[in-house]
Amino acid sequence: MNMNSIFKSSTDDNSRQADSGNASSKLRMQHMNLYYGSFHAVKDITLQVNTSSITAIIGPSGCGKSSMLRVFNRMNDLIPGASVDGLVEFDGINIYEPGVDVVELRKRIGMVFQKPNPFPMSIYDNVAFGPRRHGIRNRRALDEIVEKSLMQAALWDEVKDKLGQSGLSISGGQQQRLCIARVLAVEPEVILMDEPCSALDPIATLKIEDLMRTLSETYTIVIVTHNMQQAARVSDMTAFLMVDDGHSGVLVEYGPTSEVFTNPRDKRTEDYITGRFG
Amino acid sequence: MRKNYDRSLKSLQDEVLVMGSMVEKSVLRSVEALKNRDLDLANQIIAGDQDINQKRFDIEEQCVELIATQQPMAVDLRVIVAILNILVDLERIGDHAEGIAKITVMIGNEPPVKPLIDLPRMAERTAQMLRDSMDSFIRRDVELAKRVCDDDEEVDNLYNQVFRELLLIMAEDPKTIGRATRLIWVAHNLERSADRITNICERVAFVATGHMEDIGASKY
Numbered sequence A: 001m002n003m004n005s006i007f008k009s010s011t012d013d014n015s016r017q018a019d020s021g022n023a024s025s026k027l028r029m030q031h032m033n034l035y036y037g038s039f040h041a042v043k044d045i046t047l048q049v050n051t052s053s054i055t056a057i058i059g060p061s062g063c064g065k066s067s068m069l070r071v072f073n074r075m076n077d078l079i080p081g082a083s084v085d086g087l088v089e090f091d092g093i094n095i096y097e098p099g100v101d102v103v104e105l106r107k108r109i110g111m112v113f114q115k116p117n118p119f120p121m122s123i124y125d126n127v128a129f130g131p132r133r134h135g136i137r138n139r140r141a142l143d144e145i146v147e148k149s150l151m152q153a154a155l156w157d158e159v160k161d162k163l164g165q166s167g168l169s170i171s172g173g174q175q176q177r178l179c180i181a182r183v184l185a186v187e188p189e190v191i192l193m194d195e196p197c198s199a200l201d202p203i204a205t206l207k208i209e210d211l212m213r214t215l216s217e218t219y220t221i222v223i224v225t226h227n228m229q230q231a232a233r234v235s236d237m238t239a240f241l242m243v244d245d246g247h248s249g250v251l252v253e254y255g256p257t258s259e260v261f262t263n264p265r266d267k268r269t270e271d272y273i274t275g276r277f278g
Numbered sequence B: 001m002r003k004n005y006d007r008s009l010k011s012l013q014d015e016v017l018v019m020g021s022m023v024e025k026s027v028l029r030s031v032e033a034l035k036n037r038d039l040d041l042a043n044q045i046i047a048g049d050q051d052i053n054q055k056r057f058d059i060e061e062q063c064v065e066l067i068a069t070q071q072p073m074a075v076d077l078r079v080i081v082a083i084l085n086i087l088v089d090l091e092r093i094g095d096h097a098e099g100i101a102k103i104t105v106m107i108g109n110e111p112p113v114k115p116l117i118d119l120p121r122m123a124e125r126t127a128q129m130l131r132d133s134m135d136s137f138i139r140r141d142v143e144l145a146k147r148v149c150d151d152d153e154e155v156d157n158l159y160n161q162v163f164r165e166l167l168l169i170m171a172e173d174p175k176t177i178g179r180a181t182r183l184i185w186v187a188h189n190l191e192r193s194a195d196r197i198t199n200i201c202e203r204v205a206f207v208a209t210g211h212m213e214d215i216g217a218s219k220y
Ligand SMILES: Nc1ncnc2c1ncn2[C@@H]1O[C@H](COP(=O)(O)OP(=O)(O)O)[C@@H](O)[C@H]1O
Pocket: A036, A041, A059, A060, A061, A062, A063, A064, A065, A066, A067, A068, A079
């Protein structure tokens, strides 16, 4: 396994793996806090994300879902003034430790955004972009990766005859699947999705959801969605976030989706998912 | 928030109460008809079972529509699922009452084998259990639901008593076997009805707690 390679220099880390608690836990936060400058945006989050499962993060808008998601692959590093404390682990390794190779981390933990954002280049080049950047130049190898990734993203049949066309020339739903293929091409272990269907029509949405279920056999998926039905449909685990009196996002409830949606433990979750919030 | 949705949910539960009271009347009247040899009333009950069945389908349809259009969650979903189950139990209790009415028609003007005391008592206990179970459903009162399940024992005991008494009568005079057997059927219908009511109480516990549990296992 190449678990240690998210470290720039892979020295002393075998011991850390050994004591990394639950073997099936892929991601873990412990007392994680996120600040934008002095604003305490997300407060004291503790949760574990299981391997090969779909975890949904739901909650009212502005409660910190996207912020929390970005903590998992250090996307917040790109935001000036943002800081994170507490423990955030990927395969038992603290990803905020000095020496972590953030580029490698983001390859392992890919991200799909709200608006499909294909690069202004061909469908083929969109998918080959990541592998090329990671040094793969061999045409045959690239062909294989492109085909495999597009297949996995359930897009191959629709685009196999027009791989040379611009990634921007296909429909929104296809563009989003292209973005998923682009993430898959670098063989990640985790896929983070931030409202991946909010710009899509219902049919395209169901296609992506179905794709997510298939992908979850191989990948660990964390999805932020404002659509509760979507969380109920696709996820295994659901985390419900809400802002507290100080406007910080807090984790109100985290549990198996079937339980959260039939018998939530917290009154605030109940009010939110039954639509009686606010 | 969601005023119309809340109204639909409320009216759905009101409809269940209406059906509950239709069934309760049917139970009480079936034994009243038996006791008074009132064949008109018995026939009314048999005809009235259609209304109960219709009510069940109407409510079921409303449940399906709410699920399809409103995506109920959490306690709302549990209420609707509970109602779908309660409907079945209520309808079956109605069928038991209809069964008693049919037996009454069958008995017609045959001479009585014994004065009817315990059967009307069973019917009253059952009707009271039904009322309480409906009450516990509306109030989400698990304690009351549990007490209703305890009451089932009383009905079971009455059933036992009636059964033994009728056996004795049959043993003493084989000419009574046909008539006495019919009364055993009546008792059995009432006993089964009370069991159905304990099912309803389990649904009440499910709505309130989110857990399915066997809160009142009957001896029969
Ligand atoms: N880059 C940023 N700089 C400062 N504040 C931010 C930034 N991004 C988000 N926030 C604030 O953090 C809070 C959570 O935002 P966000 O994570 O986008 O919520 P959600 O995804 O649940 O809608 C909000 O109050 C938002 O205004």
